[in-house]
Amino acid sequence: MKQKYFVYQLTYVNPLLKALKNSDISVEKLIKISKLHHFDLSDSQKYIPSEVLYDFLLLARSHSKTTNLIAPCYNYFKVSELGDHGDYISKLPILYQVLQQFIVHKSMFQTNTQNDLRIENGIAQFSFTFLDKYSAGRKIAENMYLAIILQTFQLFGGQNWIPLELHVPYRLISDIQPMLPKGEYIIRLNQKKFAILFSQPLLFKNRHTTPSELKKPSILGHTNRSFVTTIEKVLNSYKPGYIPSLKDLSNHFNTSESSIKRCLKSEKAKFSNILERILFKKAANLLSNSNLNIYLIGEHLGYSDSPNFIRSFKKWSGTTPGIYRNSMLKQEKR
Template sequence: MTLRSILALSFTIDQIQRNYGLDPAPILARHGMRKDQFDGNAVISQADELAILSDLFIDLSHDPLAAVKIGSTFGLSGYGAYAMMLMSCSTVYESIQLGIRYQEMSYLFSKISFELDGENASIILTPYRVPEHLHRFVIDRDVAGTFQFLNLMQTMIGQHTHPLEICIPYPKPLEAEFYEKQFQCPVKFGTDVIRFLIPGDILKKTLPNANTTALTLYRQQCDELLSKRSQVNNGTLAERVKHHLEMFKEELPAIKDCAESFSSSERQFRRDLKEEGTTYQQLLDKVRSEKACKLLDNSKTSVEQIALLLGYTESAAFIRAFKKWHGITPAQYRKR
């Protein structure tokens, strides 16, 4: 299962510490990590990074623009061989195509794609499923980081144009004016995906550092890094999947969404869990069971509402599942 560089998380933590005075040590310790373990070769899964960001977010929730500010300071150094490979391409178009092909080298919580539309083009980021409380934070970091990356690439070719439009897939916030000022272009909210609309003529621009030898070398480095990451074992998959699911407060993700969070295809994801003697459905049931018991024990939330919180469309289905798990109904469990 492919992992990703820890550099983006490290940079994010550094910016949070510098700008918000937050000591990351206790949060990292809860995840069995230390800041001095971070280096250029360290890796982490998307799900594990998301778990750490979830804990960090608690102390940043007072600033809804935190992720935009953090992502806007990302530099090319955080991308390592990935950035060097893209800068060695002959044209902007070739760089975008290669960036999509090697997108596992990026820090994004989105799938990258590309569209041509007449005289313009779109770089599209389709966000992965994340816990609702992190939805805006993760999207903002992806948008701001990608905008910064595109700006740095433009500087290389002597361009200073801005996107024609940026689309962001969540409802228009109170701080919408800040986004247009930050990105210096119209920003449209409430769309299905993240979209950077750019002039098509930029695609033909040549890159000043174009070098076929260097490009081949950096592609080999990227291939080697991806190969090494796929062989890293950082705990059982079942344990990490369960921990990932526990972050979701309401409806839990489908197996396809969860597989993407672990940089895996659904088919491979099922196979890996089977090799550990479990299934995704069993892990879902276990997490739902634990969440249900906590709500029944520690709140006055109705059985109907608990069913909805756990993703059931009707309470009868939840009651049947709960009785299968514990041998009694939720009401009987609460009375006991």
């Protein structure tokens, strides 16, 4: 089955939110009127559907003083700003190691990119392309990704670094012109993908960072691209106190409920079973690792009253929340 449902890790959104907060745009207002307000933005490890991000980008642009949303905020889009993994790879001593992270862990920040590195006759080429359907929102996200990649190259080549060639899939480059390296090099338009051609020696230029000082993050992004895993990631990302429905999910992926059902069926899964499994895990974790009472736990999960939560929990586990909590306490005392 061809992948149609893509997600972004919220850590990818952080640089944009920081940039917008330092402009005249009210970020809180934008979030409130966008689909982003359904999600738990306090945890950068959470994931949102690509369409939710694209809608937010278009909304932010409509409230901006300029139609060029990303280029004026170029300095905010650094790989070091992309959570623990971004901080880790920004400190790797060799550019080759950094680019390999983007290739091997291609889904660490978003699941819709394909990255590649090739070397021929002393010329290296790093390329990337987006796999989802083109849209105005996706184009802004592409520019965000390009900004991150260009700044990564400047970490190793210096602020005055320029490529040998830059390939872009656009007819015009007015949107990205302000953030492109200054200097003389070839820019090829209407290409199939973005590509940066540069001298091979830069790949292995060693910086002063010592690899032994770096601690590799335990979580390397959304490594499993199965549809069930994607749905689980998104369902786990909704804000506390809200139980998402299949209608919510289809709206946020900009697709139909029947399409999601068919995709889940192809992996022998059902939406209701996935949602119940997630709610049970959250409830079990709170019962075992918090002092919240049953009512507050039910409220945290999105239940309006305790009886409904107790009834659901008994359906999932065969016992009541109170009995389950007591059994966990007894196990800890052993």
